[in-house]
Amino acid sequence: MSYRYTRHYTGPLEAVIFDWAGTVVDFGSFAxxxxxxxxxxxxxxxxxxxxxxxxxxxxxxxxxxxxxxxxxxxxxxxxxxxxxxxxxxxxxxxxxxxxxxxxxxxxYSAMIPGALDTITLLREQGLKIGSCTGYPREVMNALQPVAAAAGFFPDCIVAADDLKAGARPGPWMALANVIELGIKHVAACVKVDDTAVGIHEGLNAGMWTVGLAVSGNEVGLSLAEWQALTPAEQVPRRQRAADKLAQAGAHYVIDSIAELPGVIADIGARLARGEQP
The missing domain is CATH 1.10.150.240 (Putative phosphatase; domain 2)
Structure with missing residues:
Protein backbone atom coordinates (compact mmCIF):
# COMPACT_ATOMS: atom_id res chain seq x y z
CA MET A 1 0.00 0.00 0.00
CA SER A 2 1.30 3.45 -0.87
CA TYR A 3 0.53 6.70 0.88
CA ARG A 4 0.39 10.17 -0.57
CA TYR A 5 1.30 13.05 1.74
CA THR A 6 0.50 16.61 0.72
CA ARG A 7 1.39 19.54 2.91
CA HIS A 8 -0.23 22.89 2.27
CA TYR A 9 1.37 25.88 3.90
CA THR A 10 -1.26 27.90 5.79
CA GLY A 11 1.01 30.10 7.88
CA PRO A 12 1.63 33.82 7.49
CA LEU A 13 3.72 35.54 4.86
CA GLU A 14 7.34 35.88 5.92
CA ALA A 15 9.11 37.83 3.19
CA VAL A 16 8.72 40.07 0.17
CA ILE A 17 11.49 39.83 -2.43
CA PHE A 18 11.85 42.89 -4.62
CA ASP A 19 13.52 43.54 -7.92
CA TRP A 20 15.37 46.87 -8.01
CA ALA A 21 15.13 49.02 -11.19
CA GLY A 22 11.52 49.78 -12.08
CA THR A 23 10.31 48.20 -8.84
CA VAL A 24 11.84 50.07 -5.88
CA VAL A 25 14.09 52.58 -7.64
CA ASP A 26 14.32 54.12 -11.13
CA PHE A 27 10.73 54.79 -12.26
CA GLY A 28 10.59 53.64 -15.88
CA SER A 29 13.74 51.52 -15.55
CA PHE A 30 16.10 53.82 -17.46
CA ALA A 31 19.47 53.04 -15.89
CA TYR A 108 18.61 57.23 -12.59
CA SER A 109 17.93 55.50 -9.29
CA ALA A 110 15.68 57.76 -7.23
CA MET A 111 13.21 55.89 -5.04
CA ILE A 112 9.85 55.22 -6.68
CA PRO A 113 7.04 57.16 -4.97
CA GLY A 114 5.50 55.13 -2.17
CA ALA A 115 8.37 52.64 -1.96
CA LEU A 116 9.72 53.65 1.44
CA ASP A 117 6.25 53.91 3.00
CA THR A 118 5.33 50.47 1.69
CA ILE A 119 8.54 48.85 2.89
CA THR A 120 8.16 50.46 6.32
CA LEU A 121 4.63 49.08 6.57
CA LEU A 122 5.76 45.59 5.53
CA ARG A 123 8.48 45.61 8.17
CA GLU A 124 5.95 46.70 10.80
CA GLN A 125 3.94 43.61 9.84
CA GLY A 126 6.97 41.45 10.59
CA LEU A 127 7.94 40.74 7.00
CA LYS A 128 11.54 40.41 5.89
CA ILE A 129 12.67 42.41 2.86
CA GLY A 130 14.69 40.54 0.27
CA SER A 131 15.89 41.63 -3.14
CA CYS A 132 17.49 40.41 -6.33
CA THR A 133 18.42 42.07 -9.58
CA GLY A 134 19.62 41.72 -13.14
CA TYR A 135 22.51 44.01 -12.21
CA PRO A 136 25.90 42.39 -11.57
CA ARG A 137 27.55 42.83 -8.18
CA GLU A 138 29.83 45.65 -9.42
CA VAL A 139 26.80 47.75 -10.28
CA MET A 140 25.08 46.93 -7.01
CA ASN A 141 28.18 48.07 -5.14
CA ALA A 142 27.61 51.49 -6.72
CA LEU A 143 23.81 51.46 -6.30
CA GLN A 144 23.56 50.25 -2.69
CA PRO A 145 25.01 53.43 -1.10
CA VAL A 146 22.66 55.57 -3.20
CA ALA A 147 19.67 53.53 -2.06
CA ALA A 148 20.86 53.48 1.54
CA ALA A 149 21.19 57.27 1.55
CA ALA A 150 17.55 57.41 0.45
CA GLY A 151 16.51 55.03 3.24
CA PHE A 152 16.31 51.63 1.50
CA PHE A 153 18.09 48.84 3.40
CA PRO A 154 16.91 45.40 2.24
CA ASP A 155 17.77 42.44 4.47
CA CYS A 156 19.25 40.55 1.51
CA ILE A 157 20.63 41.52 -1.89
CA VAL A 158 21.44 38.92 -4.54
CA ALA A 159 23.10 40.16 -7.74
CA ALA A 160 22.88 38.49 -11.12
CA ASP A 161 26.44 37.14 -11.05
CA ASP A 162 26.50 36.03 -7.40
CA LEU A 163 25.38 32.46 -8.04
CA LYS A 164 27.02 29.71 -10.05
CA ALA A 165 23.59 28.36 -11.05
CA GLY A 166 22.73 31.54 -12.95
CA ALA A 167 20.05 34.19 -12.92
CA ARG A 168 16.53 34.75 -14.25
CA PRO A 169 14.25 33.16 -15.35
CA GLY A 170 15.62 30.41 -13.13
CA PRO A 171 14.58 30.45 -9.45
CA TRP A 172 18.04 30.65 -7.94
CA MET A 173 18.30 34.30 -6.90
CA ALA A 174 14.86 34.19 -5.30
CA LEU A 175 15.74 30.94 -3.53
CA ALA A 176 19.03 32.40 -2.33
CA ASN A 177 16.91 35.01 -0.55
CA VAL A 178 14.89 32.21 1.07
CA ILE A 179 18.07 30.66 2.42
CA GLU A 180 19.66 33.93 3.53
CA LEU A 181 16.51 35.17 5.23
CA GLY A 182 15.74 31.83 6.88
CA ILE A 183 12.27 31.45 5.37
CA LYS A 184 10.49 28.20 6.20
CA HIS A 185 8.39 27.77 3.06
CA VAL A 186 8.54 29.31 -0.42
CA ALA A 187 4.78 29.88 -0.34
CA ALA A 188 5.45 32.36 2.48
CA CYS A 189 7.25 34.62 -0.02
CA VAL A 190 6.05 37.20 -2.52
CA LYS A 191 8.22 38.13 -5.53
CA VAL A 192 7.61 41.66 -6.84
CA ASP A 193 8.96 42.59 -10.28
CA ASP A 194 8.30 44.81 -13.29
CA THR A 195 9.41 42.31 -15.98
CA ALA A 196 8.01 39.07 -17.35
CA VAL A 197 11.31 37.25 -16.75
CA GLY A 198 11.22 38.40 -13.12
CA ILE A 199 7.70 37.01 -12.75
CA HIS A 200 8.93 33.71 -14.20
CA GLU A 201 11.69 33.72 -11.60
CA GLY A 202 9.18 33.97 -8.77
CA LEU A 203 6.88 31.32 -10.23
CA ASN A 204 9.80 28.94 -10.78
CA ALA A 205 10.70 29.43 -7.12
CA GLY A 206 7.15 28.51 -6.04
CA MET A 207 6.28 32.00 -4.77
CA TRP A 208 3.40 34.41 -5.09
CA THR A 209 4.16 36.97 -7.77
CA VAL A 210 3.15 40.60 -8.22
CA GLY A 211 3.79 42.47 -11.46
CA LEU A 212 4.24 46.24 -11.57
CA ALA A 213 2.81 47.61 -14.79
CA VAL A 214 3.32 51.38 -14.69
CA SER A 215 6.49 52.05 -12.70
CA GLY A 216 8.73 49.74 -14.63
CA ASN A 217 10.04 48.52 -17.93
CA GLU A 218 6.78 47.65 -19.65
CA VAL A 219 5.38 51.18 -19.79
CA GLY A 220 8.92 52.57 -19.85
CA LEU A 221 8.19 56.22 -19.11
CA SER A 222 9.68 58.47 -16.48
CA LEU A 223 7.38 59.59 -13.69
CA ALA A 224 7.10 63.05 -15.25
CA GLU A 225 6.30 61.58 -18.67
CA TRP A 226 3.65 59.30 -17.18
CA GLN A 227 2.03 62.10 -15.20
CA ALA A 228 1.99 64.33 -18.29
CA LEU A 229 -0.31 61.86 -20.09
CA THR A 230 -4.05 62.31 -19.90
CA PRO A 231 -6.02 59.48 -18.23
CA ALA A 232 -7.24 58.43 -21.68
CA GLU A 233 -3.62 58.22 -22.89
CA GLN A 234 -2.57 56.24 -19.82
CA VAL A 235 -5.21 53.54 -20.18
CA PRO A 236 -3.87 51.66 -23.26
CA ARG A 237 -0.26 51.87 -22.05
CA ARG A 238 -1.20 50.50 -18.65
CA GLN A 239 -3.31 47.76 -20.22
CA ARG A 240 -0.58 46.56 -22.58
CA ALA A 241 1.90 46.36 -19.71
CA ALA A 242 -0.58 44.65 -17.39
CA ASP A 243 -1.51 42.12 -20.06
CA LYS A 244 2.13 41.15 -20.62
CA LEU A 245 2.74 40.61 -16.90
CA ALA A 246 -0.52 38.70 -16.49
CA GLN A 247 0.35 36.49 -19.46
CA ALA A 248 3.70 35.79 -17.78
CA GLY A 249 1.68 34.31 -14.91
CA ALA A 250 1.65 37.08 -12.30
CA HIS A 251 -0.87 36.37 -9.55
CA TYR A 252 -1.50 40.12 -9.27
CA VAL A 253 -0.71 43.14 -11.43
CA ILE A 254 -0.73 46.65 -9.96
CA ASP A 255 0.62 50.02 -11.06
CA SER A 256 3.49 50.36 -8.59
CA ILE A 257 4.91 49.37 -5.23
CA ALA A 258 2.67 51.99 -3.59
CA GLU A 259 -0.33 49.67 -4.13
CA LEU A 260 1.39 46.59 -2.70
CA PRO A 261 0.05 46.62 0.90
CA GLY A 262 -3.47 45.72 -0.20
CA VAL A 263 -2.13 42.80 -2.25
CA ILE A 264 -0.07 41.54 0.69
CA ALA A 265 -3.19 41.53 2.86
CA ASP A 266 -5.11 39.57 0.22
CA ILE A 267 -2.34 36.98 -0.18
CA GLY A 268 -2.25 36.53 3.60
CA ALA A 269 -5.98 35.83 3.61
CA ARG A 270 -5.64 33.35 0.75
CA LEU A 271 -2.87 31.48 2.54
CA ALA A 272 -5.02 31.25 5.66
CA ARG A 273 -7.74 29.62 3.53
CA GLY A 274 -5.26 27.03 2.30
CA GLU A 275 -4.66 28.50 -1.14
CA GLN A 276 -1.19 28.08 -2.65
CA PRO A 277 0.78 30.14 -5.21
Missing part, protein backbone atom coordinates in the same frame (compact mmCIF):
# COMPACT_ATOMS: atom_id res chain seq x y z
CA UNK A 32 19.99 49.68 -17.61
CA UNK A 33 18.26 50.52 -20.88
CA UNK A 34 19.61 53.96 -21.71
CA UNK A 35 23.16 52.85 -20.94
CA UNK A 36 22.74 49.89 -23.32
CA UNK A 37 21.60 52.27 -26.06
CA UNK A 38 24.75 54.32 -25.46
CA UNK A 39 27.03 51.26 -25.39
CA UNK A 40 25.76 50.00 -28.75
CA UNK A 41 25.96 53.50 -30.22
CA UNK A 42 29.63 53.69 -29.25
CA UNK A 43 30.45 50.88 -31.69
CA UNK A 44 28.25 52.22 -34.47
CA UNK A 45 25.17 50.03 -34.09
CA UNK A 46 22.09 52.09 -33.20
CA UNK A 47 19.38 50.50 -31.07
CA UNK A 48 16.20 52.04 -29.76
CA UNK A 49 15.18 52.30 -26.14
CA UNK A 50 12.24 50.00 -26.95
CA UNK A 51 14.63 47.36 -28.30
CA UNK A 52 16.88 47.67 -25.24
CA UNK A 53 13.84 46.97 -23.06
CA UNK A 54 12.88 43.66 -24.71
CA UNK A 55 15.21 41.37 -22.66
CA UNK A 56 14.89 43.39 -19.43
CA UNK A 57 15.25 41.45 -16.21
CA UNK A 58 17.98 39.15 -17.53
CA UNK A 59 21.55 39.25 -16.27
CA UNK A 60 23.26 41.94 -18.31
CA UNK A 61 25.58 39.71 -20.38
CA UNK A 62 22.57 37.57 -21.35
CA UNK A 63 20.58 40.75 -21.94
CA UNK A 64 23.15 41.98 -24.46
CA UNK A 65 23.31 38.63 -26.24
CA UNK A 66 19.52 38.39 -26.49
CA UNK A 67 19.32 41.98 -27.68
CA UNK A 68 21.81 41.19 -30.45
CA UNK A 69 19.58 38.33 -31.60
CA UNK A 70 16.51 40.52 -32.16
CA UNK A 71 15.94 40.42 -35.94
CA UNK A 72 16.32 44.15 -36.60
CA UNK A 73 19.34 44.50 -34.33
CA UNK A 74 20.94 41.39 -35.84
CA UNK A 75 20.41 42.86 -39.32
CA UNK A 76 22.06 46.17 -38.34
CA UNK A 77 24.95 44.27 -36.77
CA UNK A 78 25.40 42.17 -39.94
CA UNK A 79 25.32 45.32 -42.09
CA UNK A 80 27.94 47.00 -39.90
CA UNK A 81 30.37 44.11 -39.36
CA UNK A 82 29.55 41.61 -42.11
CA UNK A 83 28.98 38.76 -39.66
CA UNK A 84 26.53 37.82 -36.90
CA UNK A 85 27.22 38.86 -33.32
CA UNK A 86 29.42 36.36 -31.47
CA UNK A 87 30.00 35.75 -27.77
CA UNK A 88 33.28 37.64 -28.14
CA UNK A 89 31.28 40.61 -29.43
CA UNK A 90 28.97 40.33 -26.44
CA UNK A 91 32.06 40.43 -24.22
CA UNK A 92 33.23 43.58 -26.02
CA UNK A 93 29.92 45.39 -25.55
CA UNK A 94 29.70 44.23 -21.94
CA UNK A 95 33.15 45.69 -21.32
CA UNK A 96 31.92 49.04 -22.67
CA UNK A 97 28.59 48.81 -20.85
CA UNK A 98 29.87 48.03 -17.36
CA UNK A 99 31.91 51.19 -16.64
CA UNK A 100 29.08 53.31 -18.03
CA UNK A 101 26.51 51.50 -15.90
CA UNK A 102 28.58 51.76 -12.72
CA UNK A 103 29.20 55.48 -13.20
CA UNK A 104 25.62 56.37 -14.13
CA UNK A 105 23.35 53.97 -12.21
CA UNK A 106 22.89 56.42 -9.36
CA UNK A 107 21.78 59.16 -11.76
Missing amino acids: PTQVLVDAFASIGVPISLAEARVPMGMAKWDHIKTLGQLPDVARRWQDKFGAPMTDADVDRIYAIFMPLQISRVGD
